[in-house]
Amino acid sequence: MNCPICGAALPSQTTGRPRKYCSNRCKLKAARMRGSRRSATDTKPRHRISNGELDDIVNGPPPDYEDSLRLVVRRLTAVMESPDTSPRDLAVVSRQLIDAARRLDAVKDDGDTLTDIFSGTDTPTGIGMDMV
Known part of the structure; x- marks a missing residue:
């Protein structure tokens, strides 16, 4: 052999x-x-972006600052809830999520709470919201 x-x-x-x-x-x-x-x-990619989201990013109008912050908060929340996210990354992601949520609160005109960001989506609101 x-x-x-x-x-x-x-x-x-x-x-x-x-x-x-x-x-x-x-x-x-x-x-x-x-x-x-x-x-x-x-x-495999950790977090995928759908074709519709990609089309919106490429072909849509540039988002304003508030919309960008809302998108960041949604995506960070999805990363926090994903089973693919490493436990060692959770602290960094949660700090980024809290920072983005605070910035969003600062720029909001109508004084609503952060829970309205998630209205109409499938994303749960429980993660990190009690820390803000």
């Missing part, structure tokens, strides 16, 4: 599991090749 990496003949063994590679060098090279193949095929 030959090594699948370099093609060299495998050393003969009398005991133990049969060798798959001729040396540690080939074994490590195979592991690196498997790892690079996995990372290239298994990567």
Whole structure:
């Protein structure tokens, strides 16, 4: 039998599991090749933007500051609630969410609370709102 990496003949063994590679060098090279193949095929974006949202961003009128802040708050809330978000990232995201919510409160003309940002959406309002 030959090594699948370099093609060299495998050393003969009398005991133990049969060798798959001729040396540690080939074994490590195979592991690196498997790892690079996995990372290239298994990567998925954490948060996707829909085609409609992309069209609105590209072709729509530029949003005003308040609308931009509302969008930031919605997206940060979605990131906080996503199961794909790493626990170590939650503190940073929550600080950004609180900062964006405070800025939005400062620029709002009508004095409404932040809960109206989420009216008409599927996004729950519970995360971070008690901290604002």
